[in-house]
Amino acid sequence: MISLSQSVGYAVLALAQMDPEGKTLVLASDIAEAANIPKPYLSKILARLQAAGIVEGKRGQGGGLRLTRTAAEITVYEVADAIEGPEWRCSCLLGIPGCSEGKPCPAHEYWGKARAEIVETLRAMTLDRVREFTEAGWKMPILS
Amino acid sequence: MISLSQSVGYAVLALAQMDPEGKTLVLASDIAEAANIPKPYLSKILARLQAAGIVEGKRGQGGGLRLTRTAAEITVYEVADAIEGPEWRCSCLLGIPGCSEGKPCPAHEYWGKARAEIVETLRAMTLDRVREFTEAGWKMPILS
DNA sequence: TCAAAAAATCACCTGAAGGTCAACTTTAAA
DNA sequence: TTTAAAGTTGACCTTCAGGTGATTTTTTGA
Numbered sequence: 001m002i003s004l005s006q007s008v009g010y011a012v013l014a015l016a017q018m019d020p021e022g023k024t025l026v027l028a029s030d031i032a033e034a035a036n037i038p039k040p041y042l043s044k045i046l047a048r049l050q051a052a053g054i055v056e057g058k059r060g061q062g063g064g065l066r067l068t069r070t071a072a073e074i075t076v077y078e079v080a081d082a083i084e085g086p087e088w089r090c091s092c093l094l095g096i097p098g099c100s101e102g103k104p105c106p107a108h109e110y111w112g113k114a115r116a117e118i119v120e121t122l123r124a125m126t127l128d129r130v131r132e133f134t135e136a137g138w139k140m141p142i143l144s
Numbered sequence: 145m146i147s148l149s150q151s152v153g154y155a156v157l158a159l160a161q162m163d164p165e166g167k168t169l170v171l172a173s174d175i176a177e178a179a180n181i182p183k184p185y186l187s188k189i190l191a192r193l194q195a196a197g198i199v200e201g202k203r204g205q206g207g208g209l210r211l212t213r214t215a216a217e218i219t220v221y222e223v224a225d226a227i228e229g230p231e232w233r234c235s236c237l238l239g240i241p242g243c244s245e246g247k248p249c250p251a252h253e254y255w256g257k258a259r260a261e262i263v264e265t266l267r268a269m270t271l272d273r274v275r276e277f278t279e280a281g282w283k284m285p286i287l288s
Numbered sequence: 289t290c291a292a293a294a295a296a297t298c299a300c301c302t303g304a305a306g307g308t309c310a311a312c313t314t315t316a317a318a
Numbered sequence: 319t320t321t322a323a324a325g326t327t328g329a330c331c332t333t334c335a336g337g338t339g340a341t342t343t344t345t346t347g348a
Binding site for chain 2: 001002003004005006007008009010012013076084087088089091092093094095096097099104105106107110114115117118121122125129130132133
């Protein structure tokens with residue numbers, strides 16, 4: 001499919017719903033509704049983001065979630081790492097098991113360069129840039 | 145993971161083991177051994193390649209498999225289509241469900257261009273170019 | 289015509305991703 | 319001090335890719 005997992009997409013959309021300053025707390029159920037993510041599934045995603053130190057949760061009445069840094073300091077690259085693990089940026093384009101520097105596949109050299117550009121793009125893509133999109137009217141479509 | 149499925153990789157390696165002229169028949173078991181693919185799994189891959197008209201099988205004693213065109217005329221692009229279906233070349237980089245021209249995600253414009261380059265590269269990658277790699281000593285590593 | 293050789297097919301197993309549910313813990317307000 | 323609000327956790331389900339095994343069908347050569 002040549003793409004990151006759906007969980008990464010959900011994570012990015014969820015984070016874009018939170019206070020970009022990392023101050024005021026937001027409810028998980030509000031995030032779920034705004035980004036149209038099944039609430040129990042969102043919980044699992046938030047758990048991984050917490051394990052990676054990207055968000056913090058506060059329990060109990062008046063609780064909620066917040067970013068540990070500002071939205072300008074968090075990149076989609078980090079989010080992908082938190083959800084998929086760091087292996088996502090060293091995969092073989094053709095999906096050949098055992099493809100490596102020592103045993104390159106026919107696409108290895110090309111993909112090494114192309115993939116590096118993609119990684120750099122995601123490293124430069126911060127959550128506040130994502131927010132520009134979501135605020136400009138982007139809404140998760142309701143899937144039938 | 146940003147990559148095609150392992151089945152596509154196996155398909156490419158399997159096709160690279162066949163007669164590039166599409167004349168002499170090769171045994172499925174020989175392909176499986178040469179490319180180090182589990183034989184029953186290879187059968188399923190070959191079935192999809194046959195459904196797509198890329199290979200032909202001849203049953204019975206003295207039978208085997210052959211390409212329907214020469215290796216110079218078959219591209220990795222086609223093979224990916226045959227195995228994954230044509231959707232592999234229109235996926236959203238971030239894995240966001242519902243991302244489209246009408247409702248683009250923050251990476252949509254960038255990924256549209258980057259993906260087009262990848263697709264063009266695979267469309268230019270023919271099986272005889274793959275064979276240059278496999279003949280030059282590339283061997284499927286035995287996975288432990 | 290019969291047996292061996294070969295591809296084709298079917299059923300099944302396993303693990304991971306996506307998704308759901310219910311129970312549990314923490315906390316602050318009443 | 320009770321209780322309701324909130325996040326947290328663990329069990330479970332479904333689907334699909336990856337992988338395996340056994341059976342069936344076709345074909346040819348003996």
